[in-house]
Amino acid sequence: MEVDTDVTAQVQHFLVGKEERFTALEIAKGIGLSTAKEVNPVLYKLEKRGELVRMNEKGRPLWCLSSQYLESPEIKLQEQAVMSIDEPFLKLSNNDNAEAVQILALFENLKQGEKLDSCTIASRLTLERKTVNKHLYQLQREGRVRQCEGSRWAQVSGTTQQDAAVELKAESLKQEDISMTEENILLSAHQACEEQSSSSSLHQNCESDRALIERGTNLSEERKELQKKMKEESAGSLESIQQILENLNTGESVPASYIRKELNLPMKDVNRHLYQLLKENKVGKDGTLPPRWFLLRNKEPGYTGD
Structure with missing residues (x-):
């Protein structure tokens, strides 16, 4: 029986990160x-290919990657993207979100100026072209x-996931539709003052324009404050995770689910913070599935466990 390749991709995406x-x-x-x-x-086909593991519990099979x-380049690519993208920004369903994440991650790893067509993207990510x-x-x-x-595609330069998330939160705080960017607000205000310099209503118009300038400035300050707050919260979570691992006995390790319950995150x-600490050689993980995490004590750089 022919196995649906689209269902295969959806199963893989569903299990990634769980x-x-x-x-x-x-x-x-x-x-x-x-x-x-x-x-x-699909599950049994993926098991034969070595991509899934089946374990029987109380007479029923349970599945995981x-x-x-998990060590394949495609999954590492998707893992990097999941760690960097704020879910509220992507207005997609949960099933679609993993596919969009893979596409964005593929663009992130391209050389500067490189472009791809939809056929190439579909081939590299094993997705259908219409889905791509x-x-x-x-x-x-x-x-x-x-x-x-x-008909080729490229990533929009200068646009990051974190910036996009900050912009969404800034807009929700304002609770109004801001149709101009800060730069356009400032430019429009200055141009209005110059163009109407000979008008008898110059003073009134410039007062209105100054209000626009102040409005754009206030938005900029709120955005900076949000960015600062997000960085502080992230730093606090990293310290809390390190503290939990530091309190473990020598040779002891815990899964990410334990840390999640302790910190209510x-x-x-939790996974994003753990992999960040792993890159900084501050924590390690063993080779089990799911992995168990521990604090690196006097280990050589790059050590991630057995």
């Missing part, structure tokens, strides 16, 4: 299907990518 093991029915519902038999052929698959096109046009509307000559935030 430490739990799932039944076939849970996986099916997680990707928008209704019965286990719709995903069972294999350590071999759907995400590309959605990301174009969000200002993340742009269409170039020859979302699992995606």
Whole structure:
């Protein structure tokens, strides 16, 4: 029986970043299907390919990604993207979000000025071309990518996920539709003053323009304050995670789920902080699935456990 490649990709995306093991029915519902038999052929095919691990518990099989698959370049690429993207910015469903993340991560790793067409993207990410096109046009509307000559696509330069998230939060604080950027507000105000310098209502107009300038300045200050607050919260979470691992006995390690319960943080935030500390050679992880984490004590740089 032929296995649906689109369902295969959705199953892989659903399991990425999750430490739990799932039944076939849970996986099916997680990707928008209704019965286990719709995903069972895919699960057993992926098991044969070494990408999934099956464990029997109380007579029922539970599934998770294999350590071999988690070390593949494609998954590491997606993991980097998940750690850097704020979910509220992508106005997509949960199933679509993982595919969009992969596309953005692919662009992040391109050389400067390099462009790709949808066929190449689909081939590299093992997605259907129509799925890739759907995400590309959605990301174009969000200002993340742009269409170039020859039906090729490129990332919008100077746009980062963190900046986008900060802008969304700044807009929600203002609770109004700001139709001009700070630069346009300032430019419009100065131009209005110059163009109306000969008008008898110059004073009144410039007062209004100064209000626009002040409005743009206030927005800029609020954005800076948000960025500062987000950095402080991130630093505090990193310190808390290190403190939990420091309190462990020598040779003891814990899974990310333990840290999540201790700090009451979302699992995606805990994983993002742990991998950041791993890159800084402050923590290590063993080779189990899910991995267990510990504080590095007098270990050589780059050590991540056995």
